[in-house]
Amino acid sequence: MMAREIGHTVWALAEGYIPAWSNGPPPEFESHETACILNAGDEPANVSLTLYFEGKEPVGPYRVTVGARRTVHLRFNDLSDPEPVPKGTGFATVIESDRPIVVQHTRLDSRQAENALMTTMAFPVR
Amino acid sequence: MMAREIGHTVWALAEGYIPAWSNGPPPEFESHETACILNAGDEPANVSLTLYFEGKEPVGPYRVTVGARRTVHLRFNDLSDPEPVPKGTGFATVIESDRPIVVQHTRLDSRQAENALMTTMAFPVR
Amino acid sequence: MMAREIGHTVWALAEGYIPAWSNGPPPEFESHETACILNAGDEPANVSLTLYFEGKEPVGPYRVTVGARRTVHLRFNDLSDPEPVPKGTGFATVIESDRPIVVQHTRLDSRQAENALMTTMAFPVR
Amino acid sequence: MMAREIGHTVWALAEGYIPAWSNGPPPEFESHETACILNAGDEPANVSLTLYFEGKEPVGPYRVTVGARRTVHLRFNDLSDPEPVPKGTGFATVIESDRPIVVQHTRLDSRQAENALMTTMAFPVR
Numbered sequence: 364m365m366a367r368e369i370g371h372t373v374w375a376l377a378e379g380y381i382p383a384w385s386n387g388p389p390p391e392f393e394s395h396e397t398a399c400i401l402n403a404g405d406e407p408a409n410v411s412l413t414l415y416f417e418g419k420e421p422v423g424p425y426r427v428t429v430g431a432r433r434t435v436h437l438r439f440n441d442l443s444d445p446e447p448v449p450k451g452t453g454f455a456t457v458i459e460s461d462r463p464i465v466v467q468h469t470r471l472d473s474r475q476a477e478n479a480l481m482t483t484m485a486f487p488v489r
Numbered sequence: 490m491m492a493r494e495i496g497h498t499v500w501a502l503a504e505g506y507i508p509a510w511s512n513g514p515p516p517e518f519e520s521h522e523t524a525c526i527l528n529a530g531d532e533p534a535n536v537s538l539t540l541y542f543e544g545k546e547p548v549g550p551y552r553v554t555v556g557a558r559r560t561v562h563l564r565f566n567d568l569s570d571p572e573p574v575p576k577g578t579g580f581a582t583v584i585e586s587d588r589p590i591v592v593q594h595t596r597l598d599s600r601q602a603e604n605a606l607m608t609t610m611a612f613p614v615r
Numbered sequence: 616m617m618a619r620e621i622g623h624t625v626w627a628l629a630e631g632y633i634p635a636w637s638n639g640p641p642p643e644f645e646s647h648e649t650a651c652i653l654n655a656g657d658e659p660a661n662v663s664l665t666l667y668f669e670g671k672e673p674v675g676p677y678r679v680t681v682g683a684r685r686t687v688h689l690r691f692n693d694l695s696d697p698e699p700v701p702k703g704t705g706f707a708t709v710i711e712s713d714r715p716i717v718v719q720h721t722r723l724d725s726r727q728a729e730n731a732l733m734t735t736m737a738f739p740v741r
Numbered sequence: 742m743m744a745r746e747i748g749h750t751v752w753a754l755a756e757g758y759i760p761a762w763s764n765g766p767p768p769e770f771e772s773h774e775t776a777c778i779l780n781a782g783d784e785p786a787n788v789s790l791t792l793y794f795e796g797k798e799p800v801g802p803y804r805v806t807v808g809a810r811r812t813v814h815l816r817f818n819d820l821s822d823p824e825p826v827p828k829g830t831g832f833a834t835v836i837e838s839d840r841p842i843v844v845q846h847t848r849l850d851s852r853q854a855e856n857a858l859m860t861t862m863a864f865p866v867r
Contacts, residue, residue: 365512365545369625369627369709370627370738372741373495373658374573375495375496375527375529376513376527376591376593376609377525377526377527377560377590377591377592377593378523378525378562378593378595378608379525380562391651397630398626399629399630399631399705399707400629401627401628401629401667401709403627403667403707403709413529415527415529415558415559415560416559416560417560417561417562418559420558421558421662432667432672432673433667433668433669433670434629434667434668434669434705434706434707435669436630436632436669436705453525453560454560455525455527455529455560455591457495457527457529464629465627465628465629465707465738465740466629466739467629467630467735468608469733470606471610471629471731478605479597479605479731479857480606480722480731480732480733481595481606481607481608481733481859482608482630482720482733482734482735483608483609483610483735483861484610484629484735484736484737484738485610486496486591486593486610486613487738488495488496488591494821499747501747501748501779501781501843502779502843502845502849503777503778503779503812503842503843503844503845504775504777504814504845504860505777506814524847539781541779541781541810541811541812542811542812543811543812543813543814544811546810547810575804579777579812579814580812581777581779581781581812581843583747583779583781594860596858596860605731605849605857605858607733607847607858607859607860608860609735609845609860609861609862610862611862612843612845612862612865614747614748614843621751621753621866622753622837622864622866626857629830632782637747639863649756651752651755651756651757651831651833652755653754653755653793653835655753655793661862683792684793684798684799684834685791685794685796686755686794686831686832687795688756688758688795694810716755717754717755717833717864717866718755719754719755719756719861719864721756721859723857731857732846732848732857732858732859733859734756734846734859734860734861735861736755736861736862736864739864
């Protein structure tokens with residue numbers, strides 16, 4: 364079994380948007396914006412997210428710990444501290460970690476009858 | 490709160506296409522092609538976009554300023570100077586900035602009853 | 616005809632999810648999560664996948680051989696050794712190879728009447 | 742107007758698939774797999790594509806010229822020389838150019854009533 368550090372400590376996403384409504388039973392079909400984080404190393408990763416907006420100062424840090432050899436599929440919908448992420452508003456995100464991680468971005472949009480999906484690896488800053 | 494420069498100063502997108510029609514109430518369900526730009530630094534970023542086409546010379550620069558610690562979700566539909574972006578035609582885009590930025594590309598296609606979504610980080614040139 | 620080694624030997628995906636059900640005739644419309652692997656070189660590539668989860672230790676290695684000058688579109692649904700991949704659960708994947716390969720991630724989600732698609736290049740670790 | 746070389750000379754896509762049928766009026770709603778190529782430089786780019794398969798030797802080169810300061814949105818459906826790309830079969834692609842280019846991959850899948858879309862930047866090999 365592989366156990367080692369993989370990835371970068373700072374990642375960025377320029378796109379972010381939580382649709383204002385959904386069409387389908389939650390939680391599976393609730394519209395969501397997800398940052399999937401992989402910590403393949405043997406030490407827990409302390410991760411901080413800072414959100415950037417079009418018309419106001421950044422909000423954060425939102426903090427999450429990703430255990431050793433674990434992944435977290437973090438839903439922006441679930442963030443509440445320091446404040447919930449506003450819906451129907453564009454944002455961007457910088458993810459920082461004290462250990463190397465890998466970050467991938469996925470959105471499920473269920474505002475209409477059928478789902479739409481999109482994904483991309485985040486941008487590895489350093 | 491993090492405040493620093495992140496990213497690159499030249500980015501490229503090889504895909505671009507504004508569908509010629511939409512199916513749903515604007516602006517949320519208007520078909521759109523978006524360049525999401527993050528400026529995490531403490532100085533405004535002066536950004537220029539140049540559009541490349543299949544059958545004619547490039548058009549631009551289109552100019553946009555992204556404030557310090559701000560993001561702009563730029564819709565190609567909204568560009569008008571030096572000229573609107575033609576619909577139903579493929580194009581590519583080079584994005585240049587005087588400050589490091591991060592660029593992500595997203596399309597919402599609502600030509601049919603249900604939305605389709607796609608996204609990718611732009612290609613960091615330098 | 617080009618015949619040479621292209622890519623990296625370690626790749627990572629932070630997102631992974633096999634929907635728990637489908638809507639459409641298998642195998643084409645069965646919901647699936649795919650790791651597309653290209654081996655452009657002249658020697659077979661011995662590939663190992665390790666899967667990471669939110670609440671348990673990693674599982675693997677899953678082994679697959681990609682022949683010289685071949686591609687494999689590997690469905691996570693089809694993995695069975697050392698154990699099937701659980702459905703309806705988030706996971707992440709590290710892909711290792713003894714030869715350079717290129718890895719791209721695609722999901723077809725057919726849980727609702729219409730398909731949703733997403734893709735991204737995996738993250739090249741080394 | 743910017744006029745210069747941007748990108749890489751070898752790119753790879755590990756995913757490729759032309760659906761075997763469509764649902765909607767061609768050419769706009771014909772299912773298609775596209776390699777979008779940007780040549781931002783002042784010289785034409787001579788581009789060669791080699792396709793890799795699961796069960797047979799690679800096919801190619803398919804040749805296309807991308808003019809100076811032009812983009813080509815190349816549909817794999819349209820390739821015919823040395824032979825058409827088989828439908829309903831997975832493949833991978835290596836794109837080589839004598840000038841720096843940028844390559845992005847997009848699929849429109851219209852096999853069902855509503856479209857699905859996906860995109861990613863290709864992997865820059867060198």
